[in-house]
Amino acid sequence: MTAKQRAAHRARLLRLRAGVAAADPARIEPNRKDPASTGVADEDAQALSEMLQVLASQRNRGQADLLARIDRALARLAAAPEDFGLCEECEEPIPPRRLQVMPWAVLCAGCQARLEPRLGAPRRKITDYR
Numbered sequence: 001m002t003a004k005q006r007a008a009h010r011a012r013l014l015r016l017r018a019g020v021a022a023a024d025p026a027r028i029e030p031n032r033k034d035p036a037s038t039g040v041a042d043e044d045a046q047a048l049s050e051m052l053q054v055l056a057s058q059r060n061r062g063q064a065d066l067l068a069r070i071d072r073a074l075a076r077l078a079a080a081p082e083d084f085g086l087c088e089e090c091e092e093p094i095p096p097r098r099l100q101v102m103p104w105a106v107l108c109a110g111c112q113a114r115l116e117p118r119l120g121a122p123r124r125k126i127t128d129y130r
């Protein structure tokens with residue numbers, strides 16, 4: 001991943017973080033794409049939609065968990081920029097498509113399924129993100 005790509009990811013994570021922090025989980029409407037109502041640009045609509053689905057579908061891991069994940073990704077980006085985009089577990093590159101949908105991802109789909117089997121499985125097949 002180039003420095004430019006990392007900078008773009010950082011900016012995106014910061015925008016998404018602001019979106020999560022401002023979101024009221026009780027009033028979230030998944031798949032809403034109107035930037036005026038979400039405060040998020042079109043390019044982030046897919047990630048926002050995914051994010052809102054996570055918030056809406058997870059009772060025990062919600063907004064705070066997602067904020068923690070975003071902060072973790074930002075911290076990693078700051079501390080070890082060369083490692084950003086690599087799976088923390090197997091150190092293989094995380095597929096760009098997965099990072100696009102889940103910019104906060106620090107594990108590849110395989111390792112996440114192995115380490116966090118509860119996460120993601122109920123709402124979508126994890127293999128969708130390979």
Ligand SMILES: [Zn+2]
Nearest residue numbers: 087090108111
């Ligand atoms: Zn991995």
